[in-house]
Amino acid sequence: MRILVTGGAGFIGSEYVRTLLGVPGGGAAGVPAWKPPQVTVLDALTYSGNVANLAPVADDPRLRFVQGDIRDHDVVDRAVAGQDVVVHFAAESHVDRSIAGAAPFVTTNVLGTQNLLDAALRHGVARFVHVSTDEVYGSIADGAWTEDWPLAPNSPYSASKAGSDLLALSYHRTHGLDVVVTRCSNNYGPYQYPEKVIPLFVTNLLDGHRVPLYGDGGNVRDWLHVHDHCRGIALVQDKGRAGEIYHIGGGTELTNKELTARLLDACGAGWDRVTPVADRKGHDRRYALDITKISKELGYAPSITLDTGLAETVRWYRDNRDWWEPLKAANA
Structure with a gap:
Protein backbone atom coordinates (compact mmCIF):
# COMPACT_ATOMS: atom_id res chain seq x y z
CA MET A 1 0.00 0.00 0.00
CA ARG A 2 1.33 3.42 -1.00
CA ILE A 3 0.36 6.11 1.51
CA LEU A 4 0.98 9.84 1.14
CA VAL A 5 1.04 11.64 4.51
CA THR A 6 0.80 15.41 4.17
CA GLY A 7 2.23 17.32 7.09
CA GLY A 8 4.08 14.15 8.04
CA ALA A 9 6.91 16.05 9.75
CA GLY A 10 4.51 17.79 12.13
CA PHE A 11 3.40 16.68 15.56
CA ILE A 12 0.47 14.39 14.69
CA GLY A 13 1.55 13.51 11.16
CA SER A 14 4.98 12.32 12.29
CA GLU A 15 3.36 10.16 14.97
CA TYR A 16 1.25 8.57 12.23
CA VAL A 17 4.34 7.89 10.14
CA ARG A 18 6.25 6.48 13.10
CA THR A 19 3.24 4.31 13.98
CA LEU A 20 3.10 2.91 10.46
CA LEU A 21 6.84 2.28 10.17
CA GLY A 22 8.08 1.98 13.73
CA VAL A 23 7.21 -1.67 14.32
CA PRO A 24 8.32 -4.56 12.09
CA GLY A 25 5.43 -5.43 9.82
CA GLY A 26 4.25 -1.84 9.56
CA GLY A 27 1.88 -1.59 12.50
CA ALA A 28 1.50 -1.14 16.22
CA ALA A 29 -0.99 -2.35 18.81
CA GLY A 30 -4.47 -1.72 17.49
CA VAL A 31 -3.23 -0.53 14.08
CA PRO A 32 -3.72 -2.53 10.86
CA ALA A 33 -0.41 -4.01 9.64
CA TRP A 34 -0.41 -2.96 5.98
CA LYS A 35 2.36 -4.93 4.30
CA PRO A 36 4.46 -3.39 3.05
CA PRO A 37 3.37 0.22 3.56
CA GLN A 38 5.32 2.59 1.34
CA VAL A 39 5.04 5.99 3.00
CA THR A 40 5.71 9.32 1.32
CA VAL A 41 5.80 12.39 3.55
CA LEU A 42 4.97 15.75 1.97
CA ASP A 43 5.80 18.64 4.30
CA ALA A 44 6.67 22.31 3.72
CA LEU A 45 8.80 22.37 6.90
CA THR A 46 7.31 25.62 8.13
CA TYR A 47 8.05 26.60 11.74
CA SER A 48 6.21 23.58 13.22
CA GLY A 49 7.41 20.98 10.72
CA ASN A 50 10.66 19.32 11.74
CA VAL A 51 12.53 16.49 10.04
CA ALA A 52 13.88 15.56 13.49
CA ASN A 53 10.37 14.27 14.25
CA LEU A 54 11.03 11.50 11.72
CA ALA A 55 14.48 10.58 13.06
CA PRO A 56 13.31 7.26 14.58
CA VAL A 57 12.28 6.01 11.11
CA ALA A 58 14.58 8.09 8.90
CA ASP A 59 16.56 5.07 7.71
CA ASP A 60 13.53 2.93 6.89
CA PRO A 61 13.64 2.13 3.15
CA ARG A 62 9.84 2.32 3.03
CA LEU A 63 9.94 6.06 3.79
CA ARG A 64 10.34 8.83 1.21
CA PHE A 65 10.42 12.51 2.16
CA VAL A 66 9.37 15.35 -0.15
CA GLN A 67 9.69 18.96 0.95
CA GLY A 68 6.90 20.97 -0.60
CA ASP A 69 3.84 23.11 -0.01
CA ILE A 70 0.33 21.70 -0.49
CA ARG A 71 -0.59 24.98 -2.19
CA ASP A 72 1.90 24.23 -5.00
CA HIS A 73 0.03 22.51 -7.86
CA ASP A 74 3.06 20.84 -9.45
CA VAL A 75 4.53 19.60 -6.16
CA VAL A 76 1.19 18.13 -5.13
CA ASP A 77 0.58 16.54 -8.50
CA ARG A 78 3.91 14.72 -8.41
CA ALA A 79 3.46 13.63 -4.80
CA VAL A 80 -0.07 12.29 -5.27
CA ALA A 81 0.66 10.40 -8.51
CA GLY A 82 0.83 6.66 -7.85
CA GLN A 83 -0.53 6.82 -4.29
CA ASP A 84 -3.25 4.50 -3.04
CA VAL A 85 -4.19 6.61 -0.02
CA VAL A 86 -3.74 10.24 1.02
CA VAL A 87 -3.83 10.99 4.76
CA HIS A 88 -4.06 14.76 5.01
CA PHE A 89 -2.67 16.33 8.19
CA ALA A 90 -0.99 19.42 6.70
CA ALA A 91 -2.56 22.56 8.17
CA GLU A 92 -1.91 25.79 9.96
CA SER A 93 -3.33 24.96 13.37
CA HIS A 94 -2.55 27.48 16.12
CA VAL A 129 -8.49 10.71 4.81
CA HIS A 130 -9.02 14.32 5.87
CA VAL A 131 -7.88 14.99 9.44
CA SER A 132 -9.80 17.76 11.20
CA THR A 133 -10.70 19.08 14.64
CA ASP A 134 -13.53 19.38 17.14
CA GLU A 135 -13.08 23.17 17.01
CA VAL A 136 -15.24 23.34 13.88
CA TYR A 137 -18.31 22.96 16.13
CA GLY A 138 -17.64 26.05 18.24
CA SER A 139 -18.50 25.58 21.90
CA ILE A 140 -20.92 23.32 23.75
CA ALA A 141 -22.19 23.92 27.29
CA ASP A 142 -23.48 20.41 28.03
CA GLY A 143 -23.40 16.99 26.44
CA ALA A 144 -21.22 16.10 23.45
CA TRP A 145 -21.24 16.69 19.72
CA THR A 146 -22.25 13.92 17.37
CA GLU A 147 -20.98 13.80 13.81
CA ASP A 148 -24.13 15.41 12.39
CA TRP A 149 -23.90 18.48 14.65
CA PRO A 150 -24.04 21.85 12.81
CA LEU A 151 -20.70 23.61 12.35
CA ALA A 152 -20.25 26.93 14.16
CA PRO A 153 -16.52 27.81 14.21
CA ASN A 154 -15.43 30.83 16.25
CA SER A 155 -11.81 31.44 15.20
CA PRO A 156 -10.18 31.96 11.79
CA TYR A 157 -8.38 28.64 12.33
CA SER A 158 -11.52 26.63 13.05
CA ALA A 159 -13.41 28.40 10.25
CA SER A 160 -10.70 27.43 7.76
CA LYS A 161 -10.84 23.81 8.96
CA ALA A 162 -14.63 23.78 8.68
CA GLY A 163 -14.28 25.01 5.11
CA SER A 164 -11.77 22.29 4.28
CA ASP A 165 -14.03 19.62 5.82
CA LEU A 166 -16.94 20.73 3.65
CA LEU A 167 -14.75 20.80 0.56
CA ALA A 168 -13.50 17.27 1.21
CA LEU A 169 -17.01 15.91 1.71
CA SER A 170 -18.21 17.74 -1.41
CA TYR A 171 -15.66 15.86 -3.52
CA HIS A 172 -17.21 12.62 -2.32
CA ARG A 173 -20.76 13.73 -3.04
CA THR A 174 -20.01 15.48 -6.34
CA HIS A 175 -17.21 13.39 -7.83
CA GLY A 176 -17.48 10.08 -5.98
CA LEU A 177 -14.01 10.42 -4.44
CA ASP A 178 -13.63 8.08 -1.47
CA VAL A 179 -13.29 10.64 1.34
CA VAL A 180 -13.48 10.11 5.10
CA VAL A 181 -13.16 12.90 7.67
CA THR A 182 -11.89 12.57 11.23
CA ARG A 183 -12.39 15.16 13.96
CA CYS A 184 -10.34 14.90 17.13
CA SER A 185 -10.17 16.48 20.56
CA ASN A 186 -7.06 18.20 21.97
CA ASN A 187 -3.91 16.16 21.34
CA TYR A 188 -0.83 15.90 23.53
CA GLY A 189 2.32 13.79 23.57
CA PRO A 190 5.96 13.84 22.44
CA TYR A 191 7.20 16.01 19.57
CA GLN A 192 4.46 18.64 20.01
CA TYR A 193 5.68 22.10 19.04
CA PRO A 194 6.24 24.09 22.26
CA GLU A 195 3.73 26.85 21.57
CA LYS A 196 0.81 24.56 22.47
CA VAL A 197 -0.33 24.56 26.07
CA ILE A 198 1.08 21.29 27.43
CA PRO A 199 4.59 21.50 25.93
CA LEU A 200 4.70 25.26 26.58
CA PHE A 201 3.85 24.79 30.25
CA VAL A 202 6.12 21.78 30.71
CA THR A 203 9.18 23.35 29.06
CA ASN A 204 8.67 26.65 30.87
CA LEU A 205 8.33 24.90 34.20
CA LEU A 206 11.38 22.70 33.58
CA ASP A 207 13.38 25.87 32.93
CA GLY A 208 12.09 27.60 36.08
CA HIS A 209 9.91 30.06 34.17
CA ARG A 210 6.30 31.12 34.66
CA VAL A 211 3.29 29.90 32.68
CA PRO A 212 0.29 31.93 31.43
CA LEU A 213 -3.27 30.89 32.29
CA TYR A 214 -6.04 32.39 30.15
CA GLY A 215 -8.96 34.09 31.90
CA ASP A 216 -10.46 32.23 34.84
CA GLY A 217 -8.96 28.89 33.73
CA GLY A 218 -12.44 27.41 33.37
CA ASN A 219 -12.30 26.49 29.69
CA VAL A 220 -12.84 22.74 29.30
CA ARG A 221 -11.06 20.43 26.86
CA ASP A 222 -11.07 16.67 26.26
CA TRP A 223 -7.48 15.37 26.12
CA LEU A 224 -6.37 12.71 23.64
CA HIS A 225 -2.92 11.14 23.48
CA VAL A 226 -1.50 11.53 19.99
CA HIS A 227 -0.89 7.78 19.66
CA ASP A 228 -4.54 7.00 20.38
CA HIS A 229 -5.50 9.63 17.81
CA CYS A 230 -3.32 7.95 15.19
CA ARG A 231 -4.74 4.53 16.06
CA GLY A 232 -8.19 5.97 15.40
CA ILE A 233 -7.12 7.47 12.08
CA ALA A 234 -5.63 4.14 11.01
CA LEU A 235 -8.92 2.39 11.77
CA VAL A 236 -10.80 4.98 9.72
CA GLN A 237 -8.31 4.65 6.88
CA ASP A 238 -8.73 0.88 6.93
CA LYS A 239 -12.45 0.38 7.59
CA GLY A 240 -14.25 3.73 7.66
CA ARG A 241 -17.22 4.24 5.36
CA ALA A 242 -16.75 6.60 2.43
CA GLY A 243 -18.37 10.00 2.88
CA GLU A 244 -18.56 9.65 6.66
CA ILE A 245 -17.21 11.68 9.58
CA TYR A 246 -15.69 9.96 12.63
CA HIS A 247 -14.94 11.51 16.02
CA ILE A 248 -11.75 10.49 17.83
CA GLY A 249 -11.67 11.50 21.50
CA GLY A 250 -9.69 10.78 24.62
CA GLY A 251 -12.50 10.62 27.17
CA THR A 252 -10.96 12.87 29.82
CA GLU A 253 -12.27 16.41 30.28
CA LEU A 254 -10.33 18.96 32.32
CA THR A 255 -10.60 22.68 32.84
CA ASN A 256 -7.44 24.55 31.93
CA LYS A 257 -6.97 25.21 35.63
CA GLU A 258 -7.18 21.50 36.43
CA LEU A 259 -4.69 20.73 33.65
CA THR A 260 -2.36 23.41 34.99
CA ALA A 261 -2.50 21.84 38.46
CA ARG A 262 -1.51 18.46 37.05
CA LEU A 263 1.40 19.94 35.11
CA LEU A 264 2.62 21.94 38.10
CA ASP A 265 2.57 18.78 40.20
CA ALA A 266 4.37 16.75 37.52
CA CYS A 267 7.12 19.37 37.29
CA GLY A 268 7.44 19.95 41.03
CA ALA A 269 6.24 23.57 40.84
CA GLY A 270 3.64 25.62 42.70
CA TRP A 271 0.94 28.13 41.79
CA ASP A 272 3.39 30.97 42.29
CA ARG A 273 4.69 30.07 38.82
CA VAL A 274 1.32 30.83 37.17
CA THR A 275 0.57 34.24 35.65
CA PRO A 276 -3.11 34.98 34.90
CA VAL A 277 -3.48 36.64 31.50
CA ALA A 278 -6.38 38.21 29.60
CA ASP A 279 -8.59 35.64 27.92
CA ARG A 280 -8.11 34.82 24.24
CA LYS A 281 -10.47 36.54 21.81
CA GLY A 282 -13.45 34.31 20.98
CA HIS A 283 -12.19 31.63 23.37
CA ASP A 284 -14.49 28.59 23.14
CA ARG A 285 -15.65 27.57 26.60
CA ARG A 286 -16.00 23.80 26.22
CA TYR A 287 -15.36 21.07 23.66
CA ALA A 288 -16.72 17.52 23.91
CA LEU A 289 -16.93 14.78 21.27
CA ASP A 290 -19.27 11.80 21.26
CA ILE A 291 -17.17 8.82 20.07
CA THR A 292 -20.00 6.27 19.93
CA LYS A 293 -19.87 5.96 16.14
CA ILE A 294 -16.17 5.07 15.79
CA SER A 295 -16.37 2.83 18.84
CA LYS A 296 -19.31 0.79 17.56
CA GLU A 297 -18.35 0.69 13.88
CA LEU A 298 -14.56 0.37 14.08
CA GLY A 299 -13.82 -0.81 17.62
CA TYR A 300 -11.94 2.31 18.71
CA ALA A 301 -11.32 3.09 22.37
CA PRO A 302 -8.63 5.29 23.91
CA SER A 303 -5.91 3.13 25.45
CA ILE A 304 -3.64 5.65 27.21
CA THR A 305 -5.02 7.20 30.39
CA LEU A 306 -4.37 10.89 30.98
CA ASP A 307 -2.33 10.13 34.12
CA THR A 308 -0.06 7.76 32.21
CA GLY A 309 0.10 9.90 29.11
CA LEU A 310 0.93 13.13 30.94
CA ALA A 311 3.63 11.45 33.02
CA GLU A 312 5.22 9.97 29.88
CA THR A 313 4.96 13.30 28.07
CA VAL A 314 6.61 15.28 30.86
CA ARG A 315 9.36 12.65 31.01
CA TRP A 316 9.88 12.92 27.24
CA TYR A 317 10.33 16.70 27.36
CA ARG A 318 12.64 16.37 30.36
CA ASP A 319 14.78 13.84 28.48
CA ASN A 320 14.74 15.57 25.06
CA ARG A 321 15.92 19.10 25.62
CA ASP A 322 18.01 18.86 22.46
CA TRP A 323 14.74 18.65 20.50
CA TRP A 324 12.80 21.56 22.03
CA GLU A 325 15.43 24.03 23.24
CA PRO A 326 16.44 25.13 19.72
CA LEU A 327 12.76 25.60 18.79
CA LYS A 328 12.12 27.85 21.77
CA ALA A 329 15.36 29.77 21.23
CA ALA A 330 14.44 30.43 17.59
CA ASN A 331 11.14 31.99 18.67
CA ALA A 332 12.39 33.86 21.75
Whole structure:
Protein backbone atom coordinates (compact mmCIF):
# COMPACT_ATOMS: atom_id res chain seq x y z
CA MET A 1 0.00 0.00 0.00
CA ARG A 2 1.33 3.42 -1.00
CA ILE A 3 0.36 6.11 1.51
CA LEU A 4 0.98 9.84 1.14
CA VAL A 5 1.04 11.64 4.51
CA THR A 6 0.80 15.41 4.17
CA GLY A 7 2.23 17.32 7.09
CA GLY A 8 4.08 14.15 8.04
CA ALA A 9 6.91 16.05 9.75
CA GLY A 10 4.51 17.79 12.13
CA PHE A 11 3.40 16.68 15.56
CA ILE A 12 0.47 14.39 14.69
CA GLY A 13 1.55 13.51 11.16
CA SER A 14 4.98 12.32 12.29
CA GLU A 15 3.36 10.16 14.97
CA TYR A 16 1.25 8.57 12.23
CA VAL A 17 4.34 7.89 10.14
CA ARG A 18 6.25 6.48 13.10
CA THR A 19 3.24 4.31 13.98
CA LEU A 20 3.10 2.91 10.46
CA LEU A 21 6.84 2.28 10.17
CA GLY A 22 8.08 1.98 13.73
CA VAL A 23 7.21 -1.67 14.32
CA PRO A 24 8.32 -4.56 12.09
CA GLY A 25 5.43 -5.43 9.82
CA GLY A 26 4.25 -1.84 9.56
CA GLY A 27 1.88 -1.59 12.50
CA ALA A 28 1.50 -1.14 16.22
CA ALA A 29 -0.99 -2.35 18.81
CA GLY A 30 -4.47 -1.72 17.49
CA VAL A 31 -3.23 -0.53 14.08
CA PRO A 32 -3.72 -2.53 10.86
CA ALA A 33 -0.41 -4.01 9.64
CA TRP A 34 -0.41 -2.96 5.98
CA LYS A 35 2.36 -4.93 4.30
CA PRO A 36 4.46 -3.39 3.05
CA PRO A 37 3.37 0.22 3.56
CA GLN A 38 5.32 2.59 1.34
CA VAL A 39 5.04 5.99 3.00
CA THR A 40 5.71 9.32 1.32
CA VAL A 41 5.80 12.39 3.55
CA LEU A 42 4.97 15.75 1.97
CA ASP A 43 5.80 18.64 4.30
CA ALA A 44 6.67 22.31 3.72
CA LEU A 45 8.80 22.37 6.90
CA THR A 46 7.31 25.62 8.13
CA TYR A 47 8.05 26.60 11.74
CA SER A 48 6.21 23.58 13.22
CA GLY A 49 7.41 20.98 10.72
CA ASN A 50 10.66 19.32 11.74
CA VAL A 51 12.53 16.49 10.04
CA ALA A 52 13.88 15.56 13.49
CA ASN A 53 10.37 14.27 14.25
CA LEU A 54 11.03 11.50 11.72
CA ALA A 55 14.48 10.58 13.06
CA PRO A 56 13.31 7.26 14.58
CA VAL A 57 12.28 6.01 11.11
CA ALA A 58 14.58 8.09 8.90
CA ASP A 59 16.56 5.07 7.71
CA ASP A 60 13.53 2.93 6.89
CA PRO A 61 13.64 2.13 3.15
CA ARG A 62 9.84 2.32 3.03
CA LEU A 63 9.94 6.06 3.79
CA ARG A 64 10.34 8.83 1.21
CA PHE A 65 10.42 12.51 2.16
CA VAL A 66 9.37 15.35 -0.15
CA GLN A 67 9.69 18.96 0.95
CA GLY A 68 6.90 20.97 -0.60
CA ASP A 69 3.84 23.11 -0.01
CA ILE A 70 0.33 21.70 -0.49
CA ARG A 71 -0.59 24.98 -2.19
CA ASP A 72 1.90 24.23 -5.00
CA HIS A 73 0.03 22.51 -7.86
CA ASP A 74 3.06 20.84 -9.45
CA VAL A 75 4.53 19.60 -6.16
CA VAL A 76 1.19 18.13 -5.13
CA ASP A 77 0.58 16.54 -8.50
CA ARG A 78 3.91 14.72 -8.41
CA ALA A 79 3.46 13.63 -4.80
CA VAL A 80 -0.07 12.29 -5.27
CA ALA A 81 0.66 10.40 -8.51
CA GLY A 82 0.83 6.66 -7.85
CA GLN A 83 -0.53 6.82 -4.29
CA ASP A 84 -3.25 4.50 -3.04
CA VAL A 85 -4.19 6.61 -0.02
CA VAL A 86 -3.74 10.24 1.02
CA VAL A 87 -3.83 10.99 4.76
CA HIS A 88 -4.06 14.76 5.01
CA PHE A 89 -2.67 16.33 8.19
CA ALA A 90 -0.99 19.42 6.70
CA ALA A 91 -2.56 22.56 8.17
CA GLU A 92 -1.91 25.79 9.96
CA SER A 93 -3.33 24.96 13.37
CA HIS A 94 -2.55 27.48 16.12
CA VAL A 95 -5.57 29.55 17.12
CA ASP A 96 -3.57 32.51 18.46
CA ARG A 97 -1.62 32.77 15.21
CA SER A 98 -4.88 32.70 13.23
CA ILE A 99 -6.21 35.61 15.28
CA ALA A 100 -3.05 37.60 14.56
CA GLY A 101 -3.21 36.82 10.82
CA ALA A 102 -5.75 34.62 9.06
CA ALA A 103 -4.39 34.58 5.51
CA PRO A 104 -2.00 31.58 5.86
CA PHE A 105 -4.82 29.58 7.46
CA VAL A 106 -7.20 30.21 4.57
CA THR A 107 -4.66 29.57 1.82
CA THR A 108 -3.16 26.45 3.39
CA ASN A 109 -6.19 24.85 5.02
CA VAL A 110 -8.76 25.61 2.32
CA LEU A 111 -6.92 26.15 -0.96
CA GLY A 112 -4.22 23.60 -0.12
CA THR A 113 -6.87 21.00 0.64
CA GLN A 114 -8.66 21.77 -2.62
CA ASN A 115 -5.35 21.32 -4.47
CA LEU A 116 -4.88 17.90 -2.88
CA LEU A 117 -8.45 16.82 -3.59
CA ASP A 118 -8.11 17.78 -7.25
CA ALA A 119 -4.89 15.78 -7.52
CA ALA A 120 -6.47 12.77 -5.76
CA LEU A 121 -9.32 12.89 -8.26
CA ARG A 122 -6.97 13.18 -11.25
CA HIS A 123 -4.82 10.27 -10.15
CA GLY A 124 -7.54 7.90 -8.98
CA VAL A 125 -6.55 7.77 -5.31
CA ALA A 126 -8.51 4.99 -3.61
CA ARG A 127 -9.07 6.81 -0.30
CA PHE A 128 -8.60 10.36 1.00
CA VAL A 129 -8.49 10.71 4.81
CA HIS A 130 -9.02 14.32 5.87
CA VAL A 131 -7.88 14.99 9.44
CA SER A 132 -9.80 17.76 11.20
CA THR A 133 -10.70 19.08 14.64
CA ASP A 134 -13.53 19.38 17.14
CA GLU A 135 -13.08 23.17 17.01
CA VAL A 136 -15.24 23.34 13.88
CA TYR A 137 -18.31 22.96 16.13
CA GLY A 138 -17.64 26.05 18.24
CA SER A 139 -18.50 25.58 21.90
CA ILE A 140 -20.92 23.32 23.75
CA ALA A 141 -22.19 23.92 27.29
CA ASP A 142 -23.48 20.41 28.03
CA GLY A 143 -23.40 16.99 26.44
CA ALA A 144 -21.22 16.10 23.45
CA TRP A 145 -21.24 16.69 19.72
CA THR A 146 -22.25 13.92 17.37
CA GLU A 147 -20.98 13.80 13.81
CA ASP A 148 -24.13 15.41 12.39
CA TRP A 149 -23.90 18.48 14.65
CA PRO A 150 -24.04 21.85 12.81
CA LEU A 151 -20.70 23.61 12.35
CA ALA A 152 -20.25 26.93 14.16
CA PRO A 153 -16.52 27.81 14.21
CA ASN A 154 -15.43 30.83 16.25
CA SER A 155 -11.81 31.44 15.20
CA PRO A 156 -10.18 31.96 11.79
CA TYR A 157 -8.38 28.64 12.33
CA SER A 158 -11.52 26.63 13.05
CA ALA A 159 -13.41 28.40 10.25
CA SER A 160 -10.70 27.43 7.76
CA LYS A 161 -10.84 23.81 8.96
CA ALA A 162 -14.63 23.78 8.68
CA GLY A 163 -14.28 25.01 5.11
CA SER A 164 -11.77 22.29 4.28
CA ASP A 165 -14.03 19.62 5.82
CA LEU A 166 -16.94 20.73 3.65
CA LEU A 167 -14.75 20.80 0.56
CA ALA A 168 -13.50 17.27 1.21
CA LEU A 169 -17.01 15.91 1.71
CA SER A 170 -18.21 17.74 -1.41
CA TYR A 171 -15.66 15.86 -3.52
CA HIS A 172 -17.21 12.62 -2.32
CA ARG A 173 -20.76 13.73 -3.04
CA THR A 174 -20.01 15.48 -6.34
CA HIS A 175 -17.21 13.39 -7.83
CA GLY A 176 -17.48 10.08 -5.98
CA LEU A 177 -14.01 10.42 -4.44
CA ASP A 178 -13.63 8.08 -1.47
CA VAL A 179 -13.29 10.64 1.34
CA VAL A 180 -13.48 10.11 5.10
CA VAL A 181 -13.16 12.90 7.67
CA THR A 182 -11.89 12.57 11.23
CA ARG A 183 -12.39 15.16 13.96
CA CYS A 184 -10.34 14.90 17.13
CA SER A 185 -10.17 16.48 20.56
CA ASN A 186 -7.06 18.20 21.97
CA ASN A 187 -3.91 16.16 21.34
CA TYR A 188 -0.83 15.90 23.53
CA GLY A 189 2.32 13.79 23.57
CA PRO A 190 5.96 13.84 22.44
CA TYR A 191 7.20 16.01 19.57
CA GLN A 192 4.46 18.64 20.01
CA TYR A 193 5.68 22.10 19.04
CA PRO A 194 6.24 24.09 22.26
CA GLU A 195 3.73 26.85 21.57
CA LYS A 196 0.81 24.56 22.47
CA VAL A 197 -0.33 24.56 26.07
CA ILE A 198 1.08 21.29 27.43
CA PRO A 199 4.59 21.50 25.93
CA LEU A 200 4.70 25.26 26.58
CA PHE A 201 3.85 24.79 30.25
CA VAL A 202 6.12 21.78 30.71
CA THR A 203 9.18 23.35 29.06
CA ASN A 204 8.67 26.65 30.87
CA LEU A 205 8.33 24.90 34.20
CA LEU A 206 11.38 22.70 33.58
CA ASP A 207 13.38 25.87 32.93
CA GLY A 208 12.09 27.60 36.08
CA HIS A 209 9.91 30.06 34.17
CA ARG A 210 6.30 31.12 34.66
CA VAL A 211 3.29 29.90 32.68
CA PRO A 212 0.29 31.93 31.43
CA LEU A 213 -3.27 30.89 32.29
CA TYR A 214 -6.04 32.39 30.15
CA GLY A 215 -8.96 34.09 31.90
CA ASP A 216 -10.46 32.23 34.84
CA GLY A 217 -8.96 28.89 33.73
CA GLY A 218 -12.44 27.41 33.37
CA ASN A 219 -12.30 26.49 29.69
CA VAL A 220 -12.84 22.74 29.30
CA ARG A 221 -11.06 20.43 26.86
CA ASP A 222 -11.07 16.67 26.26
CA TRP A 223 -7.48 15.37 26.12
CA LEU A 224 -6.37 12.71 23.64
CA HIS A 225 -2.92 11.14 23.48
CA VAL A 226 -1.50 11.53 19.99
CA HIS A 227 -0.89 7.78 19.66
CA ASP A 228 -4.54 7.00 20.38
CA HIS A 229 -5.50 9.63 17.81
CA CYS A 230 -3.32 7.95 15.19
CA ARG A 231 -4.74 4.53 16.06
CA GLY A 232 -8.19 5.97 15.40
CA ILE A 233 -7.12 7.47 12.08
CA ALA A 234 -5.63 4.14 11.01
CA LEU A 235 -8.92 2.39 11.77
CA VAL A 236 -10.80 4.98 9.72
CA GLN A 237 -8.31 4.65 6.88
CA ASP A 238 -8.73 0.88 6.93
CA LYS A 239 -12.45 0.38 7.59
CA GLY A 240 -14.25 3.73 7.66
CA ARG A 241 -17.22 4.24 5.36
CA ALA A 242 -16.75 6.60 2.43
CA GLY A 243 -18.37 10.00 2.88
CA GLU A 244 -18.56 9.65 6.66
CA ILE A 245 -17.21 11.68 9.58
CA TYR A 246 -15.69 9.96 12.63
CA HIS A 247 -14.94 11.51 16.02
CA ILE A 248 -11.75 10.49 17.83
CA GLY A 249 -11.67 11.50 21.50
CA GLY A 250 -9.69 10.78 24.62
CA GLY A 251 -12.50 10.62 27.17
CA THR A 252 -10.96 12.87 29.82
CA GLU A 253 -12.27 16.41 30.28
CA LEU A 254 -10.33 18.96 32.32
CA THR A 255 -10.60 22.68 32.84
CA ASN A 256 -7.44 24.55 31.93
CA LYS A 257 -6.97 25.21 35.63
CA GLU A 258 -7.18 21.50 36.43
CA LEU A 259 -4.69 20.73 33.65
CA THR A 260 -2.36 23.41 34.99
CA ALA A 261 -2.50 21.84 38.46
CA ARG A 262 -1.51 18.46 37.05
CA LEU A 263 1.40 19.94 35.11
CA LEU A 264 2.62 21.94 38.10
CA ASP A 265 2.57 18.78 40.20
CA ALA A 266 4.37 16.75 37.52
CA CYS A 267 7.12 19.37 37.29
CA GLY A 268 7.44 19.95 41.03
CA ALA A 269 6.24 23.57 40.84
CA GLY A 270 3.64 25.62 42.70
CA TRP A 271 0.94 28.13 41.79
CA ASP A 272 3.39 30.97 42.29
CA ARG A 273 4.69 30.07 38.82
CA VAL A 274 1.32 30.83 37.17
CA THR A 275 0.57 34.24 35.65
CA PRO A 276 -3.11 34.98 34.90
CA VAL A 277 -3.48 36.64 31.50
CA ALA A 278 -6.38 38.21 29.60
CA ASP A 279 -8.59 35.64 27.92
CA ARG A 280 -8.11 34.82 24.24
CA LYS A 281 -10.47 36.54 21.81
CA GLY A 282 -13.45 34.31 20.98
CA HIS A 283 -12.19 31.63 23.37
CA ASP A 284 -14.49 28.59 23.14
CA ARG A 285 -15.65 27.57 26.60
CA ARG A 286 -16.00 23.80 26.22
CA TYR A 287 -15.36 21.07 23.66
CA ALA A 288 -16.72 17.52 23.91
CA LEU A 289 -16.93 14.78 21.27
CA ASP A 290 -19.27 11.80 21.26
CA ILE A 291 -17.17 8.82 20.07
CA THR A 292 -20.00 6.27 19.93
CA LYS A 293 -19.87 5.96 16.14
CA ILE A 294 -16.17 5.07 15.79
CA SER A 295 -16.37 2.83 18.84
CA LYS A 296 -19.31 0.79 17.56
CA GLU A 297 -18.35 0.69 13.88
CA LEU A 298 -14.56 0.37 14.08
CA GLY A 299 -13.82 -0.81 17.62
CA TYR A 300 -11.94 2.31 18.71
CA ALA A 301 -11.32 3.09 22.37
CA PRO A 302 -8.63 5.29 23.91
CA SER A 303 -5.91 3.13 25.45
CA ILE A 304 -3.64 5.65 27.21
CA THR A 305 -5.02 7.20 30.39
CA LEU A 306 -4.37 10.89 30.98
CA ASP A 307 -2.33 10.13 34.12
CA THR A 308 -0.06 7.76 32.21
CA GLY A 309 0.10 9.90 29.11
CA LEU A 310 0.93 13.13 30.94
CA ALA A 311 3.63 11.45 33.02
CA GLU A 312 5.22 9.97 29.88
CA THR A 313 4.96 13.30 28.07
CA VAL A 314 6.61 15.28 30.86
CA ARG A 315 9.36 12.65 31.01
CA TRP A 316 9.88 12.92 27.24
CA TYR A 317 10.33 16.70 27.36
CA ARG A 318 12.64 16.37 30.36
CA ASP A 319 14.78 13.84 28.48
CA ASN A 320 14.74 15.57 25.06
CA ARG A 321 15.92 19.10 25.62
CA ASP A 322 18.01 18.86 22.46
CA TRP A 323 14.74 18.65 20.50
CA TRP A 324 12.80 21.56 22.03
CA GLU A 325 15.43 24.03 23.24
CA PRO A 326 16.44 25.13 19.72
CA LEU A 327 12.76 25.60 18.79
CA LYS A 328 12.12 27.85 21.77
CA ALA A 329 15.36 29.77 21.23
CA ALA A 330 14.44 30.43 17.59
CA ASN A 331 11.14 31.99 18.67
CA ALA A 332 12.39 33.86 21.75
